[in-house]
Amino acid sequence: MGGVTKAQIGSFLARQGILIAFALFMIGFALANGRFLDPDNIMGVIRSSAILGVMALGVTFVVISGNLDLSVGSMMSFSTIVVLDLHDKIGPTMAIPLMFSMTLCLGAFVGFLVGYLKLNSLIVTLGMLSAIHGLTLTYSGGKNMDIIDKEGTWFSVFGQGSALGIPVPILIFVLLAAFLGILLSKTPFGRKVYAVGGNGVASTFSGIRRPRVVFMCYILSAFCVATAGLIQASRSLGSQNTVGQGLELEVLAAVILGGASLLGGSGTIFKTVIGVLILGFIQNGLLLVGLQFYVQFVVTWVIIILAVWLDIAAKRGKLWSPIA
Amino acid sequence: MTDQTPVLRLEGIVKTFPGVRALDGVSLNIMPGEVHALMGENGAGKSTLMKVLGGIYQPDEGQIIVGEAPSVMSSPLDAKAKGIVFIHQELSLADELSVAENIYLGELPRKRFGMVDWDTLYRRTDAILDKLKVGFNAKTIVGDLSIANQQMVEIARALTVEAKAVIFDEPTASLTDAEKVVLFEVISDLQAQGVGIVYISHRMEEIFKITDRISVLRDGSYRSTVNTADTNEESITQLMIGRSLDLSRNESHHELGDVALEVRGLSCGNLYTDVSFEVRRGEVLGFYGLVGAGRTEIAETLFGLRDPSAGTVLLDGVETTINSPADAISKGISLVPEDRKGQGLVLGMNCRDNMTLPQVDDLTAGPFVAEGSEVAIFDQYRDKLDIRTPGWKQIVGNLSGGNQQKIVIGKWLSMHPSVLIVDEPTRGIDVGSKAEIHNLIRDLAAQGYAVIVISSEMPEVLHVSDRIVAMYSGKVMRTFTSEEVTEESLIQAISGLSSDKAA
Structure with a gap:
């Protein structure tokens, strides 16, 4: 007994559950494998999380505005394939801006459908997931894309280079996170993203042009996807058409793990970064304790379900309720 | 009727919510075979009751007596089992299922192995539908029916139990005149x-x-x-809105400037015409009338939320169209909306951010929001409106x-609009703050706004x-000056009993 009721425990678990679960995972991994807390391993985790992390930054805006973006995975495949193909055709200096413009066009299209036509974002982006995959395959003819001269190009700097002893992907992730973090927390635009997601009707009554704000969130998401595609292409200098497949769910998991509500109106860039790291460390830990790579997919799913459940439970203050 | 036992009695029902006494000792007797109207303005306590x-x-005090037996209604299902049936304004039907399935949902007749006994189901349903004289049958899919017919399904559902009392909540809100006739026949059958x-x-x-009798609630108490035969619309209206202690008229007129806003022959479908x-x-300028008189809809049109079907709007003498709230705000029109939580505020945001939301684009230092100026605006209106909050971060x-309402009002006052529309400015606000807000409204006018x-409170x-x-x-019945208005003439006008000519 001790004066603590079942309801209080439930409420505490609902609010802090994800951090508790994370802490338990970390302790378990550290005990199971001493290499887990090794600085090299930690740096490696952050580095391999950078691509996912960059995408999650953009999706954070979309989720706070009260929408979803499930198209980021296949959009990232598209960016990667396009920039690799153009690299050999027109050179990296031209290929990069052209790939960014094409990806932004896709983002603009999604933003138009969800923002201005007010179509359900789940349906629109789920459809785009499939449509962009088809577009990528059509573009590549279904073949893998490779840069011919892998040694002689400066293009590899984004994925493989390092500056001041820090790998470039991590630098890009950190700088972009800082920039978008300031955009979200310090500018009028960021304020409007929270307002639109928090109460769309009230934001309209306050003169906010809701469609424009939603549109801009998808543009930002597409920009982040293009950046992630650039890192991916530069790291491997060759790619399959399906390189981004499934990332949309991992990205969403990271954003939700960070504490952004799927209902919109809450979340921050900093929390998303934390969510990305949690996901990265758990996946790394699973490998280190000797589980097969494929187990990750199941565990990721479990984490998403847990995060969504706890998000809702935290709102109603109990783990379970017969209504809503 | 007097020597009969009431089918339903409510005695001294009290229900309080934090800070509000929503029902203050309400008693009602519903006799068998009578149609008993329950009336009151929004917030009078009807829906709580x-x-x-x-x-x-659950009531805090008082009891519910069904027939002879004091009863506790522990859940909606329990109430239904005791013979108290509700026909709600908002329908609660499963669109994809048939009429019969909807009517007997949760209590479908069964055969062996738990299979549904469709024959019995359809037979029973058609028997009920025959009574209602509707043009559809048990197998019709509910989603294919008109709203009026869906309401009939809801009524049919009520007829499956031995109802002692049936409560109709605004049943005619979405019915055509012909459908109303059918509804009234159903009601008189039940009565019989x-x-x-x-x-x-x-x-x-x-x-x-x-109706046979009319009961009126006001401010949570039984009036x-x-x-019905012994009264008229005017005295019912009087009961609903009540005589207040302070019916003093405004006497301090300010120097009037130019016409800021003029509306000519404005119409919006059936919502309001030729205003x-x-x-x-x-x-x-006060707008007074009962619920549904079209006042809020006029405000929404002026704020760019509805397109007028006819008429013109002139701002400072120049004809203009208002396409959106953003457009309205940029033209100097602000609206404090009726629904504070749904339309006025982002409830999950802090006080300061809510207050400065419409002008956040203009409150900048370089690319950033000038949080210092925001806090200054918040502090200014917190003091002016006496907003009680631990701080702007709340x-x-x-x-x-x-x-909350003061935050919304502060939000728009800080925009310095040329035309400020306030819809029910003091709904749910304590008496002291009401007076402050009234003074503020007068002050604003004095400053040339x-x-x-718009208000339902006389x-x-x-x-x-x-x-x-x-x-x-x-429709606009009459426009009064504060010198000529009297309580009686105002009540007459909003009951539809006089017009400009008659006055």
Whole structure:
């Protein structure tokens, strides 16, 4: 007994559950494998999380505005394939801006459908997931894309280079996170993203042009996807058409793990970064304790379900309720 | 009727919510075979009373007596089992299922192995539908029916139990005249079977057509029950809105400036028709009428939320169209909306951010929001409106209703609009803050703003307005100056009993 009721425990678990679960995972991994807390391993985790992390930054805006973006995975495949193909055709200096413009066009299209036509974002982006995959395959003819001269190009700097002893992907992730973090927390635009997601009707009554704000969130998401595609292409200098497949769910998991509500109106860039790291460390830990790579997919799913459940439970203050 | 036992009695029902006494000792007797109207303005306590009766809320005091037996309604299902049946304004039907499945949902007749006994189901359903004389059968899919017919399904559902009392909540809101006739026949059938009917509606003509007695609630307390035959619309209206202690009229007129806003022949479908008025700088124009008179819809049109079907709007004498709220705001029109939580505030945001939301684009230092200026604006209006909050960081959802409303008002005052529209400015606000807000509205006019106040409270309208537009059922009945207005003439006008000519 001790004066603590079942309801209080439930409420505490609902609010802090994800951090508790994370802490338990970390302790378990550290005990199971001493290499887990090794600085090299930690740096490696952050580095391999950078691509996912960059995408999650953009999706954070979309989720706070009260929408979803499930198209980021296949959009990232598209960016990667396009920039690799153009690299050999027109050179990296031209290929990069052209790939960014094409990806932004896709983002603009999604933003138009969800923002201005007010179509359900789940349906629109789920459809785009499939449509962009088809577009990528059509573009590549279904073949893998490779840069011919892998040694002689400066293009590899984004994925493989390092500056001041820090790998470039991590630098890009950190700088972009800082920039978008300031955009979200310090500018009028960021304020409007929270307002639109928090109460769309009230934001309209306050003169906010809701469609424009939603549109801009998808543009930002597409920009982040293009950046992630650039890192991916530069790291491997060759790619399959399906390189981004499934990332949309991992990205969403990271954003939700960070504490952004799927209902919109809450979340921050900093929390998303934390969510990305949690996901990265758990996946790394699973490998280190000797589980097969494929187990990750199941565990990721479990984490998403847990995060969504706890998000809702935290709102109603109990783990379970017969209504809503 | 007097020597019969009531089918349903409510005795001294009290229900309080934090800070509000929503029901203050309400008693009602529903006799078998009578149609008993329950009337009251929004917030009078009708819906709370019905929720107590339907087992959604438990009363703090008082008891419910069904027939002879004191009863506790522990849940909506329990209420139904005890013979208290609700026909809700909002339908609760499964669109994809058949009429029969909807009517017997949760209690479908069964055969062996738990299989549904379709023959019995359809036979029983058709028997009920025959009674209702509807043009569809048990197998029709509910989603294919008109709203009116869906309502008939809802009524049919009520007829599956041995109802002692049936409560109709605004049943005619979405019905055509022909469909109303059918509904009224159903009601009189039920009446003939000795069922007690509670009929909630704002529509006077229906009330006088079909009810036997009328009970009126105001501010959570029971006012009176009268025989419908012995009363008229005017005295019911009087009961609903009440005589307030302070019916003083506004006497301090300010220097009037130019016409800031003029509306000519404005119409919006059936919501309101041919509305004309003007507001000058330095003037407070009150809009008074009952629920559904079209006042809020006019405000929404002026704020760019509805497209007018006819008529013109002139701002400072120049004809203009208002396409969106953003457009309205940029033209100097602001609206404090009726629904504070749904339309006025982002409840999960802090006080400061809510207050500065419409002007956040202009409050910048370089690319960033100038948080210092925001805090300054918040502090200014917190002091001016006496907003009680620990600080600007407080989440608006945690404030009391009155303080929330002050945040919304502060939000628009800080925009310095040329035309300020306030829709029910003091709904749910304590008496002290009401007076402050009324003074503020007068002050704003003194500073040269044109102010439109929409209110359902007569003391409020009388108190703040230089002129009062009385509306009834989408039409302007009469415009009064504060010198000529009397309580009686105003009540007459909003009951539809006079027009400009008659006055």
